[in-house]
Amino acid sequence: MKYLAEFRNSKLVSGVIDEITRTVSQPWVIMEICGGQTHSIMKYGLDQLLPDNIELVHGPGCPVCVTSLEMIDRALAIASQPEVIFTSYGDMLRVPGSQGDLFSVRASGKDVRVVYSVLDAVKIAQDNPSKLVVFFAIGFETTAPANAMSVLQAQKLGLDNFCLLVSHVRVPPAMNLILGSPSNRVQGFLAAGHVCTVMGYWEYVPIAQKYKVPIVVTGFEPVDILQGILLTIRELEHKSNDVKNAYSRVVNYRGNKPAQNIIEQVFIECDQKWRGIGNIPGSGWRLKPAFVKYNAEDRFHVEEIKPTESPLCISGQILQGLVKPINCPAFANQCSPEHPLGATMVSSEGACAAYYRYGRSK
Amino acid sequence: MCLAVPGKIVEIYEINGLLMGKIDFGGVVREVCLTFVPEAKVGDYTIIHVGFALNLIDEKEAMETLTLLDEISNQGEIE
Amino acid sequence: MIDSFPNYEALHCPLPLLHNERIVMGHGSGGRMSYELISKVFFPSFNSPTLKTGDDAGLITLPNSVGDSYSKLAVSTDSHVVTPLFFPGGDIGRLAICGTVNDVSMLGATPLYMTAGFVLEEGLDIDTLCKVVESMHEAAKEANVQIIAGDTKVVQNGKADGLYINTTGIGIIPGGINISGTRAQPGDVVILSGTIGDHGIAVLAARGELKFETQIKSDVSPLNGLVATMLEATKAIHVLRDPTRGGLATSLNEIALQSHVGIMIQEEKIPIKPAVEAACEMLGFDALYVANEGKLIAIVEEHQADKLLDRMKAHPLGADSEIIGTVIEQPDTHVMLKTTFGTTRMIDMISGEMLPRIC
Numbered sequence: 001m002k003y004l005a006e007f008r009n010s011k012l013v014s015g016v017i018d019e020i021t022r023t024v025s026q027p028w029v030i031m032e033i034c035g036g037q038t039h040s041i042m043k044y045g046l047d048q049l050l051p052d053n054i055e056l057v058h059g060p061g062c063p064v065c066v067t068s069l070e071m072i073d074r075a076l077a078i079a080s081q082p083e084v085i086f087t088s089y090g091d092m093l094r095v096p097g098s099q100g101d102l103f104s105v106r107a108s109g110k111d112v113r114v115v116y117s118v119l120d121a122v123k124i125a126q127d128n129p130s131k132l133v134v135f136f137a138i139g140f141e142t143t144a145p146a147n148a149m150s151v152l153q154a155q156k157l158g159l160d161n162f163c164l165l166v167s168h169v170r171v172p173p174a175m176n177l178i179l180g181s182p183s184n185r186v187q188g189f190l191a192a193g194h195v196c197t198v199m200g201y202w203e204y205v206p207i208a209q210k211y212k213v214p215i216v217v218t219g220f221e222p223v224d225i226l227q228g229i230l231l232t233i234r235e236l237e238h239k240s241n242d243v244k245n246a247y248s249r250v251v252n253y254r255g256n257k258p259a260q261n262i263i264e265q266v267f268i269e270c271d272q273k274w275r276g277i278g279n280i281p282g283s284g285w286r287l288k289p290a291f292v293k294y295n296a297e298d299r300f301h302v303e304e305i306k307p308t309e310s311p312l313c314i315s316g317q318i319l320q321g322l323v324k325p326i327n328c329p330a331f332a333n334q335c336s337p338e339h340p341l342g343a344t345m346v347s348s349e350g351a352c353a354a355y356y357r358y359g360r361s362k
Numbered sequence: 363m364c365l366a367v368p369g370k371i372v373e374i375y376e377i378n379g380l381l382m383g384k385i386d387f388g389g390v391v392r393e394v395c396l397t398f399v400p401e402a403k404v405g406d407y408t409i410i411h412v413g414f415a416l417n418l419i420d421e422k423e424a425m426e427t428l429t430l431l432d433e434i435s436n437q438g439e440i441e
Numbered sequence: 442m443i444d445s446f447p448n449y450e451a452l453h454c455p456l457p458l459l460h461n462e463r464i465v466m467g468h469g470s471g472g473r474m475s476y477e478l479i480s481k482v483f484f485p486s487f488n489s490p491t492l493k494t495g496d497d498a499g500l501i502t503l504p505n506s507v508g509d510s511y512s513k514l515a516v517s518t519d520s521h522v523v524t525p526l527f528f529p530g531g532d533i534g535r536l537a538i539c540g541t542v543n544d545v546s547m548l549g550a551t552p553l554y555m556t557a558g559f560v561l562e563e564g565l566d567i568d569t570l571c572k573v574v575e576s577m578h579e580a581a582k583e584a585n586v587q588i589i590a591g592d593t594k595v596v597q598n599g600k601a602d603g604l605y606i607n608t609t610g611i612g613i614i615p616g617g618i619n620i621s622g623t624r625a626q627p628g629d630v631v632i633l634s635g636t637i638g639d640h641g642i643a644v645l646a647a648r649g650e651l652k653f654e655t656q657i658k659s660d661v662s663p664l665n666g667l668v669a670t671m672l673e674a675t676k677a678i679h680v681l682r683d684p685t686r687g688g689l690a691t692s693l694n695e696i697a698l699q700s701h702v703g704i705m706i707q708e709e710k711i712p713i714k715p716a717v718e719a720a721c722e723m724l725g726f727d728a729l730y731v732a733n734e735g736k737l738i739a740i741v742e743e744h745q746a747d748k749l750l751d752r753m754k755a756h757p758l759g760a761d762s763e764i765i766g767t768v769i770e771q772p773d774t775h776v777m778l779k780t781t782f783g784t785t786r787m788i789d790m791i792s793g794e795m796l797p798r799i800c
């Protein structure tokens with residue numbers, strides 16, 4: 001078994017769709033809070049297969065797009081310093097800041113490089129002792145162990161020229177915010193399978209109990225996503241709100257302990273600003289004081305830029321499924337993919353961007 | 363957050379004190395860090411995100427999931 | 442309310458800015474940003490009707506020609522800036538010859554002559570240059586074209602990635618051949634001559650930045666032999682296009698726009714090597730956007746499709762040919778893909794550079 005084709009099997013997809021259709025008896029609103037799952041749903045058109053009374057709402061699950069404008073601007077300012085080699089995962093190069101993106105910084109002659117793994121950035125630091133290598137450490141919990149590991153490696157190798165610009169976000173506080181809003185419409189959650197691979201799913205049990213909402217750990221292949229939806233629907237139809245695991249081949253209740261230990265060694269919880277939503281308490285991670293020399297924010301005293309989120313942007317409401325993008329006054333006027341005002345239009349997986357494209361071709 | 367891909371471990375070794383390995387994704391091979399899966403053996407399948415193995419894939423669980431879903435699919439045919 | 446076509450890359454996160462002040466790498470990707478650059482910077486000054494057709498080569502009708510035979514020429518030019526200079530399956534020299542031979546062939550022309558201009562970086566190993574030139578010689582022999590003019594310039598160290606090559610090709614179009622991206626008609630069948638993504642992945646692996654190993658080789662090949670046998674089989678070919686930068690998706694979008702039609706392709710029909718698929722999975726790429734240098738798209742009248750397919754399959758460069766879709770009536774000129782589950786999604790043009798993603 002190779003674990004890909006088997007979970008894209010057409011017969012299983014049809015079979016699970018049929019079972020979902022047999023099970024559902026009333027309208028339900030389900031949110032998935034992972035950009036990778038949104039991507040899969042769009043790529044395979046899974047929402048076209050579901051019965052009409054299941055509404056899928058796409059949550060703020062793309063760490064690239066929820067990275068705050070201040071952080072992007074900070075990254076652009078640091079990348080523009082002559083002694084810096086700025087390294088990043090590929091997705092970040094396109095994110096628009098207040099003025100331009102990392103592509104424009106590269107175009108102006110600065111050293112901006114894409115890496116597939118953060119350890120490649122550590123290697124670049126080893127190979128370029130006269131330069132300061134900064135790595136843009138973004139991501140949800142899935143990416144945190146890797147980013148943390150780079151700091152420990154740099155420490156072990158005695159590198160003085162490597163640091164991280166950290167902007168990590170955590171899922172449970174975002175879920176709490178969405179579910180805790182008085183106008184919340186979400187009735188069931190698909191939890192992010194790879195976040196749970198690292199963290200386990202024990203954190204979701206109190207959330208499910210508090211808000212009486214079923215949460216199902218879900219994978220990414222078509223069969224995985226449909227299985228996640230099926231288990232959620234079954235919970236909803238039985239008026240139950242358990243936490244279930246539909247990605248058991250990779251996820252277990254407690255998660256990956258070695259990975260969690262590394263996170264705990266290097267990072268500490270903090271408040272974090274989410275683009276399009278605002279500050280969510282306890283929703284981020286930053287480097288512990290012991291690692292100050294690896295913290296780009298301490299090493300660079302870049303002028304504080306104070307961009308403000310557009311007052312026109314209502315992506316917070318869109319992320320909760322309260323408003324449809326086409327009903328936003330700024331949609332396709334002041335706000336478009338080239339000039340996004342908020343997270344849901346920045347990301348091609350965001351609700352607004354998806355409506356901009358798919359809503360028109362129907 | 364979540365692009366992680368299954369691959370097979372074909373080699374395990376250490377570099378600078380870090381447990382590393384070569385992973386075969388099906389005709390593409392890349393070096394990956396195995397520090398979070400210290401129990402890994404050559405031949406195991408693992409899920410890789412940004413050059414790190416996050417967990418081993420449990421074949422038994424995978425088979426059970428597929429069998430269960432297959433039964434659900436067949437149930438539909440009988441009805 | 443929404444009256445313009447959305448400007449972003451399909452299923453890539455997040456959406457890119459359109460850079461309007463400085464050139465960025467995305468302007469060279471062959472997709473939407475390249476299009477914008479050409480429309481806004483070049484077309485206002487270079488606005489001949491020939492250029493505006495938007496085909497891979499320019500069509501010239503010789504003045505005062507006698508009769509219908511051989512009165513039309515196809516001319517194409519291409520600059521090659523690939524790094525590294527040598528990669529599995531080919532090199533910059535082979536690419537320079539084949540790329541231009543193929544562009545000329547896509548108008549149904551028989552390529553005959555080429556020019557070659559070289560920009561050499563100070564410090565380039567002459568031995569390397571000899572290998573490149575030798576490779577061009579071999580490729581030209583394979584394609585049966587003659588290099589009849591050339592130029593060489595040297596620039597300072599650091600200004601040319603070793604070597605840049607520009608080639609211009611000229612071919613003659615036999616009488617009765619009328620092939621252009623503007624000619625696709627609803628009901629036509631879309632045929633692809635083989636597996637997608639080989640070249641792009643081979644070069645990416647050879648570049649070494651993303652540190653993966655693979656046996657994939659570039660498919661860089663001269664397609665004029667394949668095209669000649671296709672034209673012998675049937676006169677019902679409307680469009681030929683080689684999906685290079687920007688991949689299959691971008692070329693299909695270009696044709697849809699030129700012909701004011703829609704195109705529907707079937708995902709399960711698109712041939713792709715397992716290793717290319719694996720590389721794309723690992724990096725988060727969509728193979729539909731990865732470059733090819735030895736493949737072509739043929740759009741042909743439906744009643745001749747099977748005959749053409751058989752002829753293509755009999756040729757070494759078309760052995761993996763497949764019918765992948767149809768041209769449809771569609772005022773929005775969308776390219777749509779039908780998945781293996783029967784659902785459909787839109788396939789946009791590539792916008793900028795394709796980059797590995799974590800999301």
